[in-house]
Amino acid sequence: MPLTWFERPLLALAAILLPATLVHAALQNPAETPGQASLVGQILIASPGLRDPRFDHTVVLMVRHNGGGALGIVLNRPLGERPLASLLDAAGAKDSTAAGSLRVFSGGPVQPEIGFVIHSTDYRRPETIEINGRVAMTSSREILRDIASQHGPEKMLVAFGYAGWAGGQLEGELAQRAWFTSTADGKLIFDQDRDKVWDDALAHRTQEL
Numbered sequence: 760m761p762l763t764w765f766e767r768p769l770l771a772l773a774a775i776l777l778p779a780t781l782v783h784a785a786l787q788n789p790a791e792t793p794g795q796a797s798l799v800g801q802i803l804i805a806s807p808g809l810r811d812p813r814f815d816h817t818v819v820l821m822v823r824h825n826g827g828g829a830l831g832i833v834l835n836r837p838l839g840e841r842p843l844a845s846l847l848d849a850a851g852a853k854d855s856t857a858a859g860s861l862r863v864f865s866g867g868p869v870q871p872e873i874g875f876v877i878h879s880t881d882y883r884r885p886e887t888i889e890i891n892g893r894v895a896m897t898s899s900r901e902i903l904r905d906i907a908s909q910h911g912p913e914k915m916l917v918a919f920g921y922a923g924w925a926g927g928q929l930e931g932e933l934a935q936r937a938w939f940t941s942t943a944d945g946k947l948i949f950d951q952d953r954d955k956v957w958d959d960a961l962a963h964r965t966q967e968l
Contacts, residue, residue: 798824798929800891802947803831804939804960813868816957819922820877820943822890829924832877832896834916834948835956836865843907846917850874850900857907866918875918876902877948882912893945914949939964 803819819831844857866875875898880889882905887897905911924932932938941963951959 798829798940800894800943802834802941802943802960804941804957804964806937806939807961809937814922817922818947818956818960819867819938820890820894820948822888822896822921824929826926828926829929831922832866832875832916832918833864833922834877835953837953838863838865838919843903847900847903847907850903852900852904861906861915861917864916864918866920867922869921869923871920873920874898875921876912877916877918878902878912879914879945879949891943894943894948914945916949936966939966941965 798821801821803821805814805817805819809815814833817836818834820834821829821831823830839862840860841863842857842860846861846863847857865871875896877890877894877896880893880895882897882902883895884897884899884901886899887895889895902911906915929938933940939961941960944963947956947959
């Protein structure tokens with residue numbers, strides 16, 4: 760895991776979303792290591808004994824996991840509400856007529872200037888990455904435009920930053936029981952009270968304490 764936790768004002772987190780092609784390329788999975796069980800589409804649940812303040816009581820949706828490493832988005836670290844118009848402005852798609860606001864989350868300590876939208880699979884763009892049959896991810900300013908025009912996904916979670924592991928690092932942490940795993944439930948990802956996400960996920964973990 761990264762050694763520092765970036766504490767930045769909410770305004771700083773509303774940086775321009777990375778060009779979709781760059782994010783899509785970064786998340787492409789190379790060939791899986793033979794015999795490796797990928798956790799893509801599952802969630803990691805921080806164990807009660809994990810005292811790292813960056814990940815204490817966090818739940819992480821796994822977006823990438825292969826021999827080269829792993830990437831996930833923290834689901835239960837809300838930062839606050841941001842006007843949709845200001846997010847569009849920061850993304851280089853200024854639209855002063857955009858109404859409403861979006862709840863913004865800290866997706867992890869790595870590159871908090873990068874924005875990601877985890878969303879239901881009723882929405883798709885060419886750059887959308889499918890996580891599993893129920894959840895996908897898009898990282899582009901176009902999804903913000905679609906949300907503003909009421910053509911976005913039915914369910915969504917907007918996060919800045921991500922959690923990352925080098926090759927073999929997550930496997931080591933799992934062996935040390937720093938994390939539990941579970942299937943990714945759409946209700947938990949999008950609808951559950953964020954204060955209850957960790958408790959609910961822990962109750963449905965696949966391993967015993």
